Amino acid sequence: MAAVRKVWAQLIPIAGGALASQARAFERAGVEGVWAPQMFGAPFATLAAVAPATSTLKLGTGIALAFVRSPLETACNAIDLDLISGGRVVLGLGSSAQSQIEGSFGSPYGKPLAHMAEIVSMIRAIAAKRSRIAGQRSPITASRRSICATSRASALAGKPPRYRPPSRGAISPP
Template structure:
């Protein structure tokens, strides 16, 4: 039997998403992840900062890596982001990965009340400041003057040395410009859940060309995909349960060009909602066909889904499967999450065998 490897010839690595729950429950989930063989877990920034739940998980685990997936760069000072990352790296004893992303103008300005910025320029500056603080806060820092961030470090005391002077930074991306930025400056590229299997395979040449343009090798950057997966022996039920999640993402005007690129532009436009209406997708769910659902969510039994996502491994180093979540009960979410764990356990068994 051929050895199952990832795109760089290494072991296939699996990550998971950690829900925000009482600490004992999160601890139980994290220990289950460790037992199955997950590489790590992410905490999402829906509204609050994602560092707090990862601190709780780090305190209750021994080997599981912890990461922000993602921390939105524009909602806090890059200095606070840097120290949050260093503190989490201390708590986890070197198991932290800082996942950063831009989010959308509609969220940065409309939810957080932050000023409108050039998102990629701002993210580049945040990464630069975070790395500088991480490497120098215990040594002494020179003033920084950038387009969005300026600091003289007045009243700044030297800090204790960090666990690592360079914490890995992964950047989440959907479109080409942000993907290119991630390949240029980060340690990891987290591709958006909207990157279907086919789309990801098509982007392999672009990824390789961009890395070459920046003088980097493929092994310099971990590529991590986040496929939506709905494990259910009743495949049609899985499709139906996933429809609202796809409709929700299709409803954002900012994503229209992406849906055009993958062949679902008309359906996406039929799902677009006015500002302030994205919390309820009931009125547009029926505009999403089964074909569109299956393009973005792999539905069905474990064996069938593993076969469907197999092509990812020609492009990525790790996968973070996610369940659909819109309009689902806690019982449904728990069932689909259990399905993910069963799938990863089977994938690990195949790899070992």
């Protein structure tokens, strides 16, 4: 018996009704999930628009640029999207090209492997609601983090976020 292949599709920002219709068509066709890339804007809004229109389709950021927003903001977006979607989020992060990160977004690129490893560890710590997260670039304390994780406590009913750990593409574990 042949293995069943899991197929994912790509979504780009289009008018809300058309976006929802396209996502429902993917779901009916048996597509496992959809990826929303970060071309100019973050992929979170596109996926949030699709979430209420579908019930089984996994929603992936493919790929959200890790260096252009704080780990706190990325974690909060993933937690919110996970809440809206009922636990169907797959967080994909990437470094992009140095010229795009520094030139287009005005963010520091640094050493991409170390920078990515730090960002992923900080996002995981925020999702786990740790009280202090130390990083080379920006330590996050409970008071700053409370904007995201603590305010979601009633919505999550004390349960940890259900989104899958961030994927790091071609980067091997540190």
